[in-house]
Amino acid sequence: MADTAADRRKFLVVVDDTPECHNAMRYAARRAAKTGSGVILLFVVAPPEFQQFAGIEAVMREEAHEEAQQVLRALATRLKADTQIDAELIVREGKPAPEILRLVAEDTAIHVLVLGAGNGSDGPGPLVSSFAGQFAATMPIPLTIVPGHLDMAQIDRIA
Structure with a gap:
């Protein structure tokens, strides 16, 4: 039975506006190309903090999603x-760690989570710290x- 694109294992890369996400994306793309896998680029948008007027909140939410889509594209x-791989693009809204875990639970083809570590004085970044620490023992x-x-x-x- 031949593998279809939906059956292939996938590398999940969380992207944002940080330089280290480019390293994670490049690594995942290179590994995917070598192994015949797919790549998912996930952008997690923070929910709007301004919630006093539904109309304003909706506009802010729409603008955040459109900006995320532009970054992903x-x-x-x-x-x-670079690799001839067509990435799957996903935008989620919420806190990054729970959204990542939810996506991993939903898509059983995701086999590896790839994160880029920051190299600044403030540490590797909150996602790397969370997944290498708090979630490490329970990661599927x-x-x-x-x-x-x-x-x-x-x-x-x-x-």
Whole structure:
């Protein structure tokens, strides 16, 4: 039986506006290309904090989702040019860790979560800290953390 795109294992990459997400995306794309896997790019939008007027909240929510879609489309275009992989693009709203766990539970083809670690003085970032710490023992899939200090050639060598 041949694998279809829906049956292929997938690498889940959480993307945002940080430089380290590019490292995670490149690593996942290279691994996916080598293994015949797929890539999901997930952008988690924070819910609007301004909730006094439903109309304003709806506009803020729509703008946040559109901005997330623009970021995802740009990253997907870059990924396609580099690896010929068409990424699956997902926007969720909420807190990142619960949304990631919910997506992993919903899509059984997701086999690896790939996160980029920041290399600043404030640590690797809240997601890496959460998933390498609090959620590590209960994660249903492996976690790959791509260090933020690696350059593209280094990432290509280890992927």
